[in-house]
Amino acid sequence: MASQSPFPTLPATIAWREDALYLLDQTRLPQESVVERVTTVEEVWRWIHELRVRGAPAIGVAAAYGLCVAMQPARQGTLGEFHAALKQHAAYLDSARPTAVNLSWGLKRLMRVAQRADAADAKALYELLVAEAVQIHEEDQAICAGIGEHGLSLIKPGCGVLTHCNAGALATTGLGTATAPLYMAHQKGIAFRVFADETRPLLQGARLTAYELQQAGLDVTLITDSMAASMMAQGLVNVVIVGTDRVAANGDFANKIGTLSVAIAARYYNIPFYVACPSSTLDLQTASGADIVIEERRDHEVTHLGGRGIAPPAIRVRNPAFDVTPHDLVTGFITERGVVEQPFEKNLAALFAAGGGAS
Template structure:
């Protein structure tokens, strides 16, 4: 076995420094790495909605810090006025991305932290929010490490691993979810190969996953979405690992559009299909995939590429950002507490029975 690799060079997506929120603008990658201070609640909403910060765990953390930003102008108000503003801003931020459950989960947790507090002064309540956001941030990093440890045995020497979209360091504040086992295996000196789907229409696989894996020194090949089944047919893929934006109680899950096609192909070629799922993405209150609201985005994301039109004018367009993969196509969910296998409804509930409300 090769010697362990040096420290991974992974991008930092979110930082809270001196009472200010700083975010990496992912829409400018891979050509530019630009970090900006985001100073108003409206700007936080826009950054999340425009995918400048994206990935279910990352927007959960960004939303938590964003609520701190939102409450800074009312730090001297009464408790009643502070709480009224808190509920208003939390509801507003929650509309930025409706499918990924982490955003609403994080915002609810922030509001509940204030509800539990005995503090009377708004300044003290504001500090409760900041400390809760920092805790959510730290927990996200620890969750990524847990997923890495439990998913590590799936990455064997010489294996070909296929992933779709970006469930990497850029989608979290740590090692990522689907990429976490890859990074740990690479750190341990395991030699393997990654195929990254480009992920139309916004090319998160090409712009983000391929970029961060290459920067970290992993052996990665970029392919178009339509090539995935062909790679499987050639025997180049041994395991598929993807992320998720929401997992229903029965194990159906929503992820970036195109995931369902990958899962169907994996089943046809008898390949294991795993979903990296942090506890913050598990929604036991949603019974099944058909109950998950799917975000529809602007036509221009499909009809343009790099700012250039690629379709006839006025063509009809569908642009769902996610699709839902049924649980019977899933081999297992890689969580920070272990790999969950079927029957998912019983086993997910049992493992996370003491987890927070989602």
């Protein structure tokens, strides 16, 4: 299976071919584009943990396929042995990263298939898991397209769009979430400009968003995170669209560190602030942002840049990978089913509780 791609020069983020998982190493972009075959559960865990595959939707797809990879040796055992190994490997993969809900969401979907299946043997059960993983992959591509269609009206001729981190094609297996409306508007010939925050400390905006938008032929300008408010003050930004790794039931959401600052600045300058939210990233079981676990990463990511130290030795460091933006700073959530406006707790539940959000 190949991903939809807005440009022909970049390989699929994730591919499943002939019972094998292939992942694009995003830590090596934009200098080089390298796809590797990942063959063990330990390798899948490391790829997710090290952000070699990243972006909430892509993590969900990778986790589903990764669990299939983990279960390949168990195909020759008994059904009881298969179920025991499945539970163990799912728990292990779920520990790779704590904030993005898609990781546990993808794994739980496969676990439910296994629990409900009436398979004759372990091999048949494995094939059911693969079919579910492929279904998750196909759904992700369709969700990206749906978000693009519902967010398209936000992109006006001549407008300026600000985005933070990478919620693009590289973060999904389709057109991206926050970028999907941008790609669709570009395909329709609408002229607009994009400002991409560099997104310290790992520079996903500079390395990934600016790269993929440039490759697709969009009018994109890279700025440092500290320039965002200044661009707004100059009247260059008309709408902000960001992605998310987890949306709580009340509309609070977690996204890459720095998103909260962008939302506060957008409110000050009366700029609409939208969040692209696939149903797989909506967590109706988490009441508010206060309940979202925030991943804290290594000091080295802050104290070094390009392999070189940029800070005093032994300096104390904080490195939360995400921050939580309160729902009252959000204009609306762009989902594959439509744009959801305030009150979010009522409207998100009404749109997704019957069969949508992650659990």
